[in-house]
Amino acid sequence: MSLLLVASRFSPWLRHPVDSLLLAQGMLDVRRGGWLSLLTKKPLKAEISLDGVLADFYSPGDSVGWGDAPARGCVVLVHGMTTAGKADHRLVAFAESLVRLGFTALVPDLPGMRRFRPKEADIARIERAFSWVTRGGAGSFERCSLLAFSFAAGPALRAAANPAVGGKMAAFIGVGAYYDLKNVLRHLTTSGGQNRPAFPGGLPIRHGKWLFLRYNTELLGLDAHRDRVAAVVSRKRKDEAADVRDLLAGLPGGARAIIALMENKSPERFEALFARQGAAQRERLREWGMRDVVPGVGGKKFFLHGREDPFIPPSESILLANRARETPGGEASAFVFGGFRHVGIEADFFSLARILEGARFLGFISAVLSAMEE
Numbered sequence: 001m002s003l004l005l006v007a008s009r010f011s012p013w014l015r016h017p018v019d020s021l022l023l024a025q026g027m028l029d030v031r032r033g034g035w036l037s038l039l040t041k042k043p044l045k046a047e048i049s050l051d052g053v054l055a056d057f058y059s060p061g062d063s064v065g066w067g068d069a070p071a072r073g074c075v076v077l078v079h080g081m082t083t084a085g086k087a088d089h090r091l092v093a094f095a096e097s098l099v100r101l102g103f104t105a106l107v108p109d110l111p112g113m114r115r116f117r118p119k120e121a122d123i124a125r126i127e128r129a130f131s132w133v134t135r136g137g138a139g140s141f142e143r144c145s146l147l148a149f150s151f152a153a154g155p156a157l158r159a160a161a162n163p164a165v166g167g168k169m170a171a172f173i174g175v176g177a178y179y180d181l182k183n184v185l186r187h188l189t190t191s192g193g194q195n196r197p198a199f200p201g202g203l204p205i206r207h208g209k210w211l212f213l214r215y216n217t218e219l220l221g222l223d224a225h226r227d228r229v230a231a232v233v234s235r236k237r238k239d240e241a242a243d244v245r246d247l248l249a250g251l252p253g254g255a256r257a258i259i260a261l262m263e264n265k266s267p268e269r270f271e272a273l274f275a276r277q278g279a280a281q282r283e284r285l286r287e288w289g290m291r292d293v294v295p296g297v298g299g300k301k302f303f304l305h306g307r308e309d310p311f312i313p314p315s316e317s318i319l320l321a322n323r324a325r326e327t328p329g330g331e332a333s334a335f336v337f338g339g340f341r342h343v344g345i346e347a348d349f350f351s352l353a354r355i356l357e358g359a360r361f362l363g364f365i366s367a368v369l370s371a372m373e374e
Contacts, residue, residue: 043099050108050132053125056086058095058105072102073170073373074141076130079107080150080176081215085114091149103372104141106133113152116215118288122152126159134168143170145299145372150312153177154288161296169299171371177303178312179319181285182274187313188212190267205310207237209262219288221281225255232259254278294323300371301332304364308338335364 044059060071077095082088086107095105108129112119126146133144146169148156153174159165160172178184188209214233217226228251235242248256257276264273274282294301301324303317314336324332338357 043096045096050128053108053128054086055106055108055129056092056095058099058107060099060102060104071104071141074104074106074133074144075372076126076133076144076146077105077107078126078146078148078152078156079110079113080148080152081113081116083114085109085111101369104133110152110155112155116211117219118151118154118216122155123159126156127162127165130159130165130168143168143299145169145171145173147173147175148177150176151178154290157290157293157297160298161293163296166296166298169297170373171300171302171368172297173302173304173368173372174317174320175304176306176309176312177317177320178290179316179323180289180291182289183316183319184312185209185212185261185274185285186267186270188311189262189264190270191313206240208311210236213258213262219284220258221278221284222255222258225251229255229259236262254281290320291323294320295327295330297324301330302364302368302371303332303334305334305336306338307336333364333367335361337361337364 046057046059048055048057075098077091077098079086079088079091082091084091086109091107095107098105106129108125110119110122110125112122130144130146134141146156146160146165153176157172157174157177160169210233213220213222214230217223217229222229228247232244232247235244235247244259248259251259254277257273257278258281261270261273261277264270301321303320305312305314305317307314317334317336321332321334324330
């Protein structure tokens, strides 16, 4: 067993800075696992079914060489929009890194997120996974943390607002999370347009808005026109300037208004185009916003965001933290980091130019790990 890990495990003063560095390096080197993979044995992993919810359970066992020492804490990891779901290689590597540091991790599979759309059923799956780990499963932890990536932070925060979950919440951690889907649409459609600076996030990946439209026809009230919308999206992803008037001819006014919003790149026109959306569509977007949700989330809250995020602007994490602090006793921190884009560390994390910001990032991660410990 490494002397570095002994110190990390048993010295309160040294533990978190060392762990933060090891975890960050593991996130950077997801294919090989980073230094942690050299210093520790591979964690144990088992697929389990929690009343119909498939999940991967990662546990230290004796894999970190501490014998019968109890786990430091537990965390439910919520994957973002990825077809691989809980098997996404980045998520697997991150879960293993946490376990190599002494935590247990439970990763439920969320069909909605695998299909790139928010679903109420995914909220229930997250709640069920969290309840299992705090009510008899996995050593029955008194408290557990919830860590969600990207758009999955929406369902995860709504699950955390359930008193049955929030009452046992050690910490909520959102990585690249959103606060208001209207803000996200504004960013995806107009940020960086017309020679303007890419504020408040990085230059948006233009196909992101078309993917949002393609996979959220139910959210936007377009399910009856799914095939026609898919044809519009296919053409626009090949050529942003493509003429789609022939496809729009068969769509009702509400659907054409949504596509006009997606085509727009002018910040000055956004509000007027958004106001043209149907009341039902605007209400659905509002319902999936986090303004009314965050005050009900217990435990400490941490929001990490990439300064150049092309999908969700970092201002969303700041809004989340500010909203959390409005609740009496609410504890929340937001950290906007140049070494991130969306949910991954960039290759120059350890460069000279990032030393100061990197030190602040490691301090943020250290605080997160402290909160995650039961």
